[in-house]
Amino acid sequence: xxxxxxxxxxxxxxxxxxxxxxxxxxxxxxxxxxxxxxxxxxxxxxxxxxxxxxxxxxxxxxxxxxxxxxxxxxxxxxxxxxxxxxxxxxxxxxxxxxxxxxxxxxxxxxxxxxxxxxxxxxxxxxxxxxxxxxxxxxxxxxxxxxxxxxxxxxxxxxxxxxxxxxxxxxxxxxxxxxxxxxxxxxxxxxxxxxxxxxxxxxxxxxxxxxxxxxxxxxxxxxxxxxxxxxxxxxxxxxxxxxxxxxxxxxxxxxxxxxxxxxxxxxxxxxxxxxxxxxxxxxxxxxxxxxxxxxxxxxxxxxxxxxxxxxxxxxx
DNA sequence: AAGACGAAAGTGGTTGA
DNA sequence: TCAACAACTTTCGTCTT
Numbered sequence: 240x241x242x243x244x245x246x247x248x249x250x251x252x253x254x255x256x257x258x259x260x261x262x263x264x265x266x267x268x269x270x271x272x273x274x275x276x277x278x279x280x281x282x283x284x285x286x287x288x289x290x291x292x293x294x295x296x297x298x299x300x301x302x303x304x305x306x307x308x309x310x311x312x313x314x315x316x317x318x319x320x321x322x323x324x325x326x327x328x329x330x331x332x333x334x335x336x337x338x339x340x341x342x343x344x345x346x347x348x349x350x351x352x353x354x355x356x357x358x359x360x361x362x363x364x365x366x367x368x369x370x371x372x373x374x375x376x377x378x379x380x381x382x383x384x385x386x387x388x389x390x391x392x393x394x395x396x397x398x399x400x401x402x403x404x405x406x407x408x409x410x411x412x413x414x415x416x417x418x419x420x421x422x423x424x425x426x427x428x429x430x431x432x433x434x435x436x437x438x439x440x441x442x443x444x445x446x447x448x449x450x451x452x453x454x455x456x457x458x459x460x461x462x463x464x465x466x467x468x469x470x471x472x473x474x475x476x477x478x479x480x481x482x483x484x485x486x487x488x489x490x491x492x493x494x495x496x497x498x499x500x501x502x503x504x505x506x507x508x509x510x511x512x513x514x515x516x517x518x519x520x521x522x523x524x525x526x527x528x529x530x531x532x533x534x535x536x537x538x539x540x541x542x543x544x545x546x547x548x549x550x551x552x553x554x
Numbered sequence: 555a556a557g558a559c560g561a562a563a564g565t566g567g568t569t570g571a
Numbered sequence: 572t573c574a575a576c577a578a579c580t581t582t583c584g585t586c587t588t
Binding site for chain 1 (some may be wrong): 556557558559566567568
């Protein structure tokens with residue numbers, strides 16, 4: 240039991256010198272359950288198709304067998320039946336590869352039909368499978384890690400169970416679920432980013448997000464600007480020390496109350512800008528504003544507040 | 555010429571009566 | 572439901588490098 244705790248995740252062997260291409264940090268983590276290498280800071284899936292080198296445990300009793308056996312696909316919340324159901328193959332061949340007789344073929348056709356119907360019995364199931372595919376698509380385009388997708392799927396399931404989807408489009412709820420999941424796991428994506436890979440616009444996602452948060456009783460701490468730093472820094476190709484200083488600046492700014500009521504992206508952008516200038520890694524306000532998806536003016540206003548309240552001087 | 559700065563007016567969303 | 576309001580954006584002109 241104890242040794243099993245260390246088997247799946249967090250194996251850092253050979254990963255120490257690899258960097259996350261997105262944020263440049265070295266906090267890469269292997270997840271054998273999902274066969275992925277993910278970045279612990281920004282949630283990017285760095286590598287998939289990982290081969291599980293874990294030991295084939297010998298099992299001495301049924302309890303151990305249950306825990307140690309590795310057979311079948313992992314259970315997942317991202318497939319509407321959790322990936323556990325039986326699917327009848329569509330090929331009209333038997334296990335030897337020879338074609339089926341016509342009578343058999345029509346029998347198989349009927350079996351497949353009922354198999355399909357049994358799997359997607361009611362409308363909420365069909366809704367689910369559609370939505371989960373959508374979550375999968377969006378998450379893939381934003382290169383989000385598997386655990387985010389799982390969390391989003393859970394949120395969506397709860398939404399369906401509480402019958403809250405009526406009137407709202409599946410896509411907007413799926414997008415919101417993903418947004419919630421991102422924030423829960425501290426790998427925030429902006430509404431804009433999610434909206435950019437969706438037909439739904441930002442405002443609509445925001446609306447259903449607030450609705451979900453209220454109805455499902457999800458309490459989310461307001462996004463910390465710090466969570467955005469790694470991603471913005473990497474987009475600007477800023478070295479680690481700039482990132483570190485930006486985070487330092489931000490935690491002071493938070494203590495000073497400079498962040499309350501302010502848009503976290505704007506604050507994060509300003510801190511990065513200040514930090515970049517102080518480290519001789521100057522970026523233009525325009526560049527910083529761009530990656531944070533705010534305007535130069537906002538960056539300016541925030542960074543003015545920062546240098547004046549923290550007593551920092553540029554040059 | 556490009557970037558930084560600031561003023562002023564406009565926009566979308568929240569809040570409180 | 573409406574108005575007040577703060578944060579943020581847009582736009583544009585001026586100053587600095």
